[in-house]
Amino acid sequence: MRQAHAEDARTEARRVVRDLLGEEQPTAGALVADVRPVLGAERTARALELALGAQLTRRSAELAAIAALLVGTRELGEEWWTRSRGGKLPPPDEVLSTAVAIEPWTDLTALEMLAAWISDDAADRMWGRAVAEVDLNSWQAEDRFGLPPGVRPGQRLVVHFDAGGRLDAVVTRRPGDELGSNLDFQSLRYSRPAEAQWSWGVAAGLGPHRLPGESPDPYTREVPSEAAGILRGWALRHGATREQLGERWDTVGDVVAAIERVDWMWRSGEWFGWWRGASALVDDSAYLPYRLEELASG
Template sequence: MREARAEDARTEARRLIHDLLGEERPDSAVLLREAGATLGADRVARCAGLARGAPLTRRSTELAALAGLLVGTRDLGEEWWQRPRGGKLPAPDEVLGAATAIEPWTDLTVLEMLAFWIADDVADEVWGRPLAVTDLNSWQAEDRIELPEDVSPGQRIVVSFDAGGRLDAVVIRRPDDTLGSNLDFDSLCYSRPAEAQWSWSVAAGLGPHPMGEDPDPYAQPVDAVAAEILRDWALRNGASAGQAGEPWQVAGDVIAAIERVDWMWRSGEWFAWWRAVAALADGEPDRLAARLEEIVSAT
């Protein structure tokens, strides 16, 4: 059942990628080529540099952000990159040039932050600026937002809940004659850049996603002892031989195995395994040693 849900998500993501980018399956070379034609060679070179500089387990996330920026730039035009935000924040080109995320988005990478911006800006262009913000971790519909002044029963208010995500809140009159609101979950939608970012990430998976480097980071040898321990652990704990693949020798073997193993739907022990194999693939020996200790002690 878990694998069926994951494949359903991939199928839907591939459909959206085809609709938004014209690709049958996500490919890093195609994405960079298309982005270069829309964003310009200099911007894409900077974006590609940030993606190459990310850990291999984060590369697909960076490329997904670039997919969002590509679709958003097609929607808003190249001038979006040169326009300061609200008169207080720098223009996207300045942020990309500095290669540093700014407050309050410092928990994101630069590309993720820019993708966040353009997804929201396209949503504003399509549905208008939101008058309220909510958190959809709870699906309670009633009175989830603070109502603006001068609203009336029956009025629909655009509400933001995520980067590029919008839904309506309908103003109602309560029995005590006060005004409240109900979220209309049927109106929930995402802007095209947000859909592109999600779709590319899900459809493309973790990788490998070669980007023409020499030497190829996916061809870098990994710690053979740690690789054997982690591959054997996966086989003993539910991964099939096909998912684990042949013995891991290079980082690309590890990335491909992580992608095949349905780790995201499994128990907390599998998350410990994921942290360990991520450290192995990313070439982080100190983090790998600590994570291996977690695996061994739990065995």
């Protein structure tokens, strides 16, 4: 059942990618070809440099962020990159160049930070600036924020909940003639750059995603056979099929492709430990022995 949900998500993601980018099957090569004339050669080269610097298990996320920047730049224009924000935020071009984290996105990579930024700016242009921010880890609908002055019953207010994500709050009159608000969860929506980021990552998957001019090919690196055997054997014992895992795990590319086919995120919680081990194998992490110990101990 969970694997069926994974395929449903990929089907929807492919539909969104087709609508936004015109690609039937997203690939790194097609994305780069689309990005270069929109962002320009210099920005594209710098974005790819940042993507190349990421661990291979992070590459798909970095490319998905570039997809958001592509769609966002088409919507907001190239001037988005050069415009400062009243002294509070540097121009996005400066952030791309320096890769220095800025508030409120300090927990993101530089490309993810720029993707969040352009997703929010596109949402502001489409629906107006949000009057408040809410955390949807709580599904409480009533009175989640203080109302701005001058509102009236029935008025719909735009509320921020995620990068590029918005929903409405409807002003209502409470007992005692006080005004409050109810979140309208049916109004939840995302800007097009945010949709592009999600859909590209889901539709394209973990990879392999080879980038133009990349040499040597990181996906051809051989992986330790003992560690590969442990992880592959564990996956077989816990429900993955031989077809999903592939015939052999000789190279990083073999492992990355298998991770994508297994759909570990849609399986039981114990698979998270397997993912930690498999990602350490792909990224040639010094933590690999510890991840294998954790997996063995259950």
